[in-house]
Amino acid sequence: MPLIETTALGMRYDGKVTALADLTLDIEAGVVGLVGVNGAGKTTLIKLALGLLTPTSGRIRVLGLDPIADGEQVRAKVGYMPEHDCLPPDMIAAEFVTHMARVSGLPAAAARERASETLRHVGLYEERYRRIGGYSTGMKQRVKLAQALVHDPELLLLDEPTNGLDPAGRRAMLDLVHRIGTEFGISVVVCSHLLGEIERICTSLVAIDAGTLLRSATLSSMTEHNDLLVVEIDEGAERLAAALTAGGLDVRRENRVLTVRFGEEDGAVYDLIRDAVADLDLCLHRLERQRHQVADLFRDRPAEEVSHV
């Protein structure tokens, strides 16, 4: 069952601002990056998934549930870490996270236990009896994460969890998110406007732009080899290109770099290139299969109507 499934989902604020338009996608289990520039519609999608907003058109299902009609079940199964600061400064962290566990339906003793455990997971165990108002930004982000995790959800929705953090804090937060996804087996949808930052922790990425789907795919499919060989030589690229073309290969040249198309089982192409380089007495710098770059695939891509992650 997809984590989140939308069909022709649309959201207009005040009948004027279109935040999402005709969005159809399936987000499957894993650590999923929801990427898009500021204003792309990420937060709106998360709020629709939580039942905090009602779609103006289309439909959305979360873990197979309708977030509006089945709101209570959705809240029991989903944890949410909002983007902006929303913590009570005068409460101590342990009390706050315990309170959030109670709100999610845990009995008092279990809520206290779970709160301590969760604060330990996010690295705040030693500091758990301090007032939240005295915490650093990184610690506040961890409290927000702890309250989202405390009721042991199936799905965690994190809205820009690295907001306001310095580079070391961002890395630490992303490592924590990755651990939650891999060690705890909780699926995570993590929103970010920084593709480069979250791609390393995600199993798949969904990119939205101006409320529409730009692309969605698994990371492995994005970074897999394609069917091009890259050949880089010191000088003589033009002669090498001519020799390889004469040998029947499909060759493109850009300055010192040639790209040669080849089939999956086409080991002979390597031999042809090696022999041509030797015959022409050239100096070979690089011979390797080309890999897709994730960022390239999100650049200038036509929208896909339906995509399965």
Ligand SMILES: Nc1ncnc2c1ncn2[C@@H]1O[C@H](COP(=O)(O)OP(=O)(O)OP(=O)(O)O)[C@@H](O)[C@H]1O
């Ligand atoms: N309550 C609201 N009323 C009117 N317009 C809104 C409201 N909330 C969001 N919008 C608009 O909807 C569009 C999508 O906003 P949204 O917050 O979902 O984007 P986002 O990708 O999460 O960006 P950010 O990371 O900056 O929050 C934007 O044009 C935004 O200005």
